[in-house]
Amino acid sequence: MLSAGINFYTVIFMTKNMSIEDFGIVGLFMTILYILPQLISFSSIGLVSINKVKLQQNDFKYFVNTYFSFGLFIFIGIILSSAVTSFFFDEYKMLFIVIPIIAFLQYLTMFHNAELIQEEKSKLFGVYRLILTIMAFIFTYINIKYFYQSWDGRVYALVMSEFFLLMISLYISFDSLKNFKFQIDKLKFKEYLIFGLPLIFGLFAGWLLNQADRFIVLHFFSLKEVGVYTLAYSIGTIINIINQAVTNAIVPTIYNALEKKEGHKIIAKLNIYYSLFILTLSIISGLFSFWYVPLFFGVEYRNSPYIILFISLAFALNGVYRTTGSVIAFYKQNTLQMKILYGSAIINVVLSILFIPIFSMYSPAIATLIAYIYLAISSYVYGWKILKKEEIC
Numbered sequence: 001m002l003s004a005g006i007n008f009y010t011v012i013f014m015t016k017n018m019s020i021e022d023f024g025i026v027g028l029f030m031t032i033l034y035i036l037p038q039l040i041s042f043s044s045i046g047l048v049s050i051n052k053v054k055l056q057q058n059d060f061k062y063f064v065n066t067y068f069s070f071g072l073f074i075f076i077g078i079i080l081s082s083a084v085t086s087f088f089f090d091e092y093k094m095l096f097i098v099i100p101i102i103a104f105l106q107y108l109t110m111f112h113n114a115e116l117i118q119e120e121k122s123k124l125f126g127v128y129r130l131i132l133t134i135m136a137f138i139f140t141y142i143n144i145k146y147f148y149q150s151w152d153g154r155v156y157a158l159v160m161s162e163f164f165l166l167m168i169s170l171y172i173s174f175d176s177l178k179n180f181k182f183q184i185d186k187l188k189f190k191e192y193l194i195f196g197l198p199l200i201f202g203l204f205a206g207w208l209l210n211q212a213d214r215f216i217v218l219h220f221f222s223l224k225e226v227g228v229y230t231l232a233y234s235i236g237t238i239i240n241i242i243n244q245a246v247t248n249a250i251v252p253t254i255y256n257a258l259e260k261k262e263g264h265k266i267i268a269k270l271n272i273y274y275s276l277f278i279l280t281l282s283i284i285s286g287l288f289s290f291w292y293v294p295l296f297f298g299v300e301y302r303n304s305p306y307i308i309l310f311i312s313l314a315f316a317l318n319g320v321y322r323t324t325g326s327v328i329a330f331y332k333q334n335t336l337q338m339k340i341l342y343g344s345a346i347i348n349v350v351l352s353i354l355f356i357p358i359f360s361m362y363s364p365a366i367a368t369l370i371a372y373i374y375l376a377i378s379s380y381v382y383g384w385k386i387l388k389k390e391e392i393c
Contacts, residue, residue, distance in 0.1 A: 003126075003133040004238040010137045011234040012296050018150045020227035020300045025151040027230025028218070029095060031211035033158075035203060036103030037110060040074050043199030044192045045107075046329055048114035053255055064176045065183040067111070070192050072182075075104045094152060098159055105162035112174050117248040118255070121173075125248055128169060129241075135161035198334035205338065208345035209371055213364035216352050225361050228304045231297060232365065235289065236311035239282050243319035246274060247326070254326050264387060271323040271380070282316035283309075303361065310365035317372035324383025331386055340382065344375040 015023055038045070044067075051063050079100040086096035109128075116125040139160045143153030170178055214233075217225045250270055257266055286309030293305050328337055348364075348371035355363030 003130050004241050006130075006133045006137055007238060007241070008235065010133075010140060011231065013137070013141065014144075014154065015231060015297050015301065017144050021223040022151045022227075023230050024214075024218075024223040024226035026154050027214050027226055027233065029099065029151070029155060030230075030233075031207070031214055032095075032099055033102060033106075034211050035207050036078065036100060037106040038203050039200075040071050040078065040103055040107040041110065042070070042074060042192055042196035043203050044196035045110050045114060046199075047192070047195060048111055049118045049251065049255065050330070050332075052115060052118040053259060061176075061179070062183070063188075064179075065181050066185045066188040067192065068108075068177070068180050069182050069184060070189050071104075071107055075100065075107070078103070095155065098155055102155075102159045102162055105159070105166055108166060108174075108177060109162065109169070112169055112176065113248070115176060116173070118252050120252050122245075122249050124173060126245065128165060129245075131168060132161055132165045135164050195332070195334065198338045202334070202338040202341045205341035205345040209341065209348050209368070209375075212345075212349060213352065213368060216349070216364050217361065220356055221361055224300075228301055228361070229307060229364070231293075231301050231304050232307040232311045235285070235308050236315045239278065239285065239312050239315040240318065242278065242281070243315065243322060246278075246319065247322045250274075250323070251326050254323075255330055258327065258330050258390075261390070267323060267327065267383075267387070271320070274323060275320045278316040278319040279313070282312040286310075286312040306362055307365040310362070310369045314365075314369045314372040317369075317376040320376040321372070321379045325379045327383040327386055328379065331390065333382075333386065336382060340375060340378045343378065344371040347371040347374055 014026065018026075047063075047067070051060055055063060079097070082096045082100050086093040089096065109132075113125055113128075116122070116128075136157055139157035140154050143149045143157055147153065149156070166174075214226050214229050217229050254267060254270075286305075289305040289308040289312075293301055293308070297304070325337070328340075348367050351367035351370060352364040355367055359366055
């Protein structure tokens with residue numbers, strides 16, 4: 001919750017110290033950063049939690065060596081491609097170099113987070129997240145206030161804070177990276193590709209579901225409206241921070257129970273209780289935005305409260321999805337996950353465009369909410385079918 005509060009204050013600071021158009025550029029930059037860390041891992045980061053449960057210590061070390069080597073190859077390919085592409089965008093050339101570096105640092109952090117979660121070190125994970133949030137704010141403040149930067153100050157702040165966190169985690173707990181030895185294993189690389197291939201397609205679906213709104217808004221409206229959506233998503237992300245924290249706490253319990261062919265009652269209780277909690281919280285957060293947006297963000301963002309409400313509810317449903325979605329993930333039903341995600345993504349994009357004559361700039365937010373309703377319901381239905389099929393007690 002402290003991280004969420006700092007993030008909220010960071011958003012206030014940025015909206016007060018950069019134009020709404022520059023804040024829109026921050027939003028577009030974040031949509032690219034959403035996909036790259038997962039692309040470096042080839043969407044196979046789920047193997048970390050699974051292998052942490054299934055593999056012996058020596059086997060897990062071998063997995064670490066081959067997995068990081070695999071990710072390093074993909075990162076080199078991405079940054080070389082990005083460097084070539086940057087020559088066609090002189091004004092934003094810096095982004096094409098810095099974003100892949102941030103993505104690679106986040107890829108390493110994602111791996112370690114998965115380790116900490118499965119080892120039930122959620123407190124240490126929370127401390128790291130708090131450190132990252134604090135450092136991101138400090139560097140953002142310094143870059144904008146003292147170096148007179150704008151959206152680029154936020155970009156540099158993220159790369160500095162991610163690197164700072166990596167150094168701390170290496171010193172304290174990131175033994176997997178500390179003991180890493182470059183190792184090529186074609187069979188292992190093939191395994192990671194096969195595992196991640198359906199999820200790579202699902203990653204694009206996830207991008208369409210979570211990030212495409214801002215490009216649709218940019219196409220039909222302007223960068224100013226993108227800034228409004230960036231604010232809505234920045235506040236909605238607070239709901240996702242809570243989702244992530246709760247998921248980190250419950251996934252080890254669910255995975256360990258499923259490994260023992262148990263967990264039916266646990267999953268049912270978690271699904272009901274967390275759904276009620278996160279939906280209530282998102283409604284309160286969305287309704288309160290009608291009060292705090294004019295107070296903290298100013299007249300330029302006066303159209304954002306309705307969007308905040310819709311996006312907060314959508315992200316709450318993302319939390320609802322994760323409880324039964326973890327069952328689908330544990331049994332490696334990647335193709336099923338892809339189908340559910342693409343169904344949601346198609347609903348989001350199609351309705352976003354169709355609703356524009358009716359709801360104008362609010363249409364992408366409404367479409368996103370409907371898409372997440374479909375996602376949560378589909379995950380619930382298929383998750384319980386899998387539990388029944390696997391005869392989970």
